[in-house]
Amino acid sequence: MQPVNLAEKLQQVTRHWDPHVVADYNDNDVMVVRFQGTFPFHLHESTDDFFLVLEGEMQMDLEGTSHLVRAGELFIVPKGVTHRPRATAECKVLLIEPKGEPNTGDPATAAAKPRI
């Protein structure tokens, strides 16, 4: 039970789209991630998806629309909604998803989510 410094944790993350778990909140993984480039479109059938931009900005593409999400802004994608985050320059994000939820919505293509 210690404070978790998100910037320090992000220094341990080197690759893009590679979420690392920094804390637990009930049955959820609290993660830090670096975004750069374009993630595949996907959806989560049984959970919302929580994004808080810590540094930089990203575009959240939905079907038929898109939202710019800047540092200090959160964006919650409701369950079942197809989406893809995209970032031209690197964007640092706090991500919350239920434990065991594949970040791509598909276990076959999901990232490992190691703990740091």
Add this chain to the structure above:
Amino acid sequence: MQPVNLAEKLQQVTRHWDPHVVADYNDNDVMVVRFQGTFPFHLHESTDDFFLVLEGEMQMDLEGTSHLVRAGELFIVPKGVTHRPRATAECKVLLIEPKGEPNTGDPATAAAKPRI
């Protein structure tokens, strides 16, 4: 489904220890709160308590110990752990708790958690 700017939402909050809901994540309220002064010691019997300091700093007092939590740091109090946040100068916080959870752990003394 829109980005939520936390600083803008906090401008709508005038009182201390008065959490306002800005988004939903599954069955949780995502809230912004201004802390200043000393909150009562309490615990949540059935949930963890999620704090992310957005601006300023707070002290998280536990039984027998205390942690300084600064901007950019999160602190998650596990369920059943007695705690009280405390801040000499104003501290702005992102708070996540399950819907219906009293912020004091006790419905008789809990804040209303209005939506903004």
